[in-house]
Amino acid sequence: MALVKLASAEDLKPNQMKAVEANGKKILLVNLNGTYYAIGNKCTHRGCMLSSGSLKGDTVQCGCHGAIFDAKTGNVVKGPAKEPEPKYEVKVENGQVMVSI
Secondary structure, three states, X not given: OOEEEXXXXXXXXXXXXXXXXXXXXXXXXXXEOOEEEEEEOEOOOXXXXXXXXXXXXXXXXXXXXXXXXXXXXXXXXXXXXOOOOOEEOEEEEOOEEEEEO
């Protein structure tokens, strides 16, 4: 596993999300009250980008069919999706947000 820089910490304000790509993986980077999380950005239901949906509290709702995922764990909170999103370990160092891929 290698650490890959996704963004500068200042690029993502608290309670915002951002689509990024690293090593061919589509990743959704989320800042929840100053803590960063990274899960897959491609909905496991029909492949829509979660970044086009909405962040509500600690959850991300897909804009296509309404599946809801936990932004911290990638787990499905509400269907129609049945499979969780992959979760990536996040590290913030020197103002840079990085994930292990």
